[in-house]
Amino acid sequence: MRLEETYQEFKGKADFYLIYLKEAHASDGRRPSRSVKIEQHKTLAERKKAATGCVADLNLTMPLLIDDMKNTVGDAFNGHPDRLFILSPDGTVAYRGDRGPW
Numbered sequence: 001m002r003l004e005e006t007y008q009e010f011k012g013k014a015d016f017y018l019i020y021l022k023e024a025h026a027s028d029g030r031r032p033s034r035s036v037k038i039e040q041h042k043t044l045a046e047r048k049k050a051a052t053g054c055v056a057d058l059n060l061t062m063p064l065l066i067d068d069m070k071n072t073v074g075d076a077f078n079g080h081p082d083r084l085f086i087l088s089p090d091g092t093v094a095y096r097g098d099r100g101p102w
Helices: 002-010 044-057 072-077
Strands: 018-020 064-066 085-087 093-096
Touching: 018 044, 044 064
Parallel strands: 018 064
Antiparallel strands: 085 093
16 A cells, blocks of 8 residues: 555655544445445544554554544545545645546
């Protein structure tokens, strides 16, 4: 996986965080995933469980952050379905990737 490889290569030069957002294709939503069967989280505990399962299934070792139940980060950064941001040391957005995972 390129994300993990990139993290391993540059983790000494930059801080990396995976931020887990609400389910884009929840099994109980209007566009369910065919391969992942996760209902939309109703509590932060459910979101944490799904997030840790995702990281384990994908063998990711980078630090994991979890968006709150108001989806503050996902809404602020338009993070669905996937999005990569690089922030400058002063906190400004230095790079904003296109919607992914393409």
